[in-house]
Amino acid sequence: MSPEYEAGFDVSGRLLAEERSGDNAPPLSVSELSALLKRTVEDRFGHVRLRGEISGFKRAGSGHIYLCLKDDNAVIDGVMWKGGAARLPFAPQDGVEVIATGKLTTYPGRSKYQIVIERMELAGEGALMALLEKLKQKLAAEGLFDRERKRRLPFMPRVIGVVTSPTGAVIRDILHRLEDRCPTQVLLWPVLVQGQGAAEQVARAVRGFSEMQPGGPVPRPDLVIVARGGGSIEDLWSFNEEIVVRAVAECSIPIISAVGHETDTTLCDYAADMRAPTPTAAAEMAVPVRAELLAMLTEQGLRMDRAVRRGAAQARERLEMQARLMPTPDMLLAPQRQRLDQLSDGLVSGLRHRVADARAHLGQAGGALRPALLRQYVNRAAERVGRLRLRPDYLERVYKDRATAFDRVSRLFTSVNPDLPLQRGFARVMAGDRLVKSVAEARAAGAVSLHFRDGAVGASIDGGTPLEKPAAEAISTPSRTPRKAREGQETGQQDLFSQ
Known part of the structure; x- marks a missing residue:
């Protein structure tokens, strides 16, 4: 076995790394x-x-x-x-x-x-225009440029808000043109119109005018003008920014966009209610010419006066024509006068005929009134009166029947007289003008009065205060006239026809 193999590696592929002296490529960490x-x-x-x-x-x-x-x-x-x-x-x-x-x-x-x-x-103007076109399509798809969203400008705004640079020639041109045409109050919101932060300032100014409330310390504009002078597309790019376009589209006040010269077009122009080719043209759109307005008012006044006069003259002519066609009072009263004459003649003849008829009728009635007929009528009447003479025996019988009925009523009245028991020793108990019928009513009254045959006395119930002595009452007893006396009186009746 070779020494290299014994060291744990071979020359073709090492298994373990080792540091060797003279190595100029030491291992590096990933970091x-x-x-x-x-x-x-x-x-x-x-x-x-x-x-x-x-x-x-x-x-x-x-x-x-x-x-x-x-x-x-x-x-x-x-x-x-x-x-x-x-x-x-x-x-x-x-x-x-x-x-x-x-x-x-x-x-x-x-x-x-x-x-x-x-x-x-x-990367060049082409890229800039591509970006502009892409943003334009996006905002147009949202409806920010639709014609239906455009509002009419006020004819004569009292206050005009201007969003532009305070140091440029734009504001001077606008003020000069407004002074020439029709002096109007102007509120300037100063902003940057180019460079970094310009778009944010313009959008903030437009929203600031839109959020003003009527009647506040600063008058709310009736019209807003966003203006800037001409320049390259890079100079006008702030008015192509989406933040500015949306602020203009959302403004609650009618707004005119006057950015650049006549050939310059920005997205702000599409979103505004009206586009002006120049800031001076925007001032001309904002207000009418005062002199022309006065002349127009004068002309309108003259036309109105002529129209009133012409209308009055025509009405007078029509009235005269109608008056000529209307009948006169004599023509209206002629039939009535004729009828009155006819009725007057008829009244005279009618009275004459009436008098003649009355005389004829009177003559006929007078001829019928003869003395023999009157005497015959009087005799028949005397006979009828003789047959109707009242006989004494009939009157006596009627009188006795009435006397008998009265006697029965008198006895009945005597039997129900409340004072009759007092003749036999009874007493009547009264509480004021109310009759006491029970012990409970007597105790409730506390004091009563006792009425006897010959008068009344007060009494107390269970120690109550007695009533004052009531005035003596005359106890009336119905008189009973003897029947014989009445009959005697009856015998004195005389014949009414005996005279």
């Missing part, structure tokens, strides 16, 4: 190798610019951006830290070709290399 690779890559590629298409774009909650840059044959990972991502002048999207500036480094945790992007730009 050491990763560190060497990282240092080598960063030293060799400390500043690079890559052109590629964005893929797998993702913005983490920390604000960092992770993406891949690719071309037809290769892909490289990329990362952009929060600070650099906040300074980006556009919103990265998948499919957009960019030029990224940064340095290469490695990520030992996954044995990958990646580029740490410090600055990212669109």
Whole structure:
């Protein structure tokens, strides 16, 4: 057995590693190798610019951006830290070709290399236009550019809000044009219109005007103008940002977009209610010309006066025509006058005929009234009176029947008289004007009065206070006239017809 085999390995394939003197390739750990690779890559590629298409774009909650840059044959990972991502002048999207500036480094945790992007730009105007078209299609699909969402501008706004730079020529042009046409109160919300943070400031200003409440310390605008002067597409890019477009579309106040010159177009123009080719044109759209308005009002007043006068004249002519067609009072009263004359003539002749008839009837009645007939009528009446004379025996019989009935009623009244028992020694117990019928009623009353034949006295029940002595009552006893006396009186009856 060879010494190498006894040492535990052979020359063709060693089983155990060993350190040998003079070895110039000592083994490295994975971390050491990763560190060497990282240092080598960063030293060799400390500043690079890559052109590629964005893929797998993702913005983490920390604000960092992770993406891949690719071309037809290769892909490289990329990362952009929060600070650099906040300074980006556009919103990265998948499919957009960019030029990224940064340095290469490695990520030992996954044995990958990646580029740490410090600055990212669109790869030429074509890429910029592609990004713009892609964002336009996205917002159009959401309905932000629909014509149905557009609102009419107020005819004469009292307050106009302007979102623009306070130092540029735009605000001066707007104020000058408003002063020439129709002086109006203007509220300026100063913002950056280009560069980093411009889009956020413009969106914040539009939302600020929209959130103002009527009647607040600052008057709420009736119209908003978003304005900026002309420039390249890069200069106007802030008004293509999604945050600005959405703020303009969601504004509750009618808004005019006046960004750039007549040939410049931004997405803000599509979202606004009205697009103006220039800021000066926006001021002209916002208000009418005061002189023209006064002239129009004067002309309208004159036209209204002429219309009123013409209407009055036409009404007067129609009234005169109607008056000529209407009958006169004589024509209206002529039939009634004629009828009155006829009735008057008929009344005279009718009275004459009536008098003649009455005279004829009176003559006939007078001829019938002869003295012999009257005497005969009187004799018949005297005979009837003689037959109706009242005989004394009939009257006496009737009177006796009435006297007998009265006597029966008198005896019945005497038998039911409440004072009759008092003649026999009884007493009547009264509590005020109420008759006491039981012991319970007497005890409840406490004091009573006792009525006797010849008067009344007070009494107390079980020690109560007696009533005052009541006034003496006259106890009436029905008189009973002897029947014989009555009969005597009856005999004095005389014949009514004996006179």
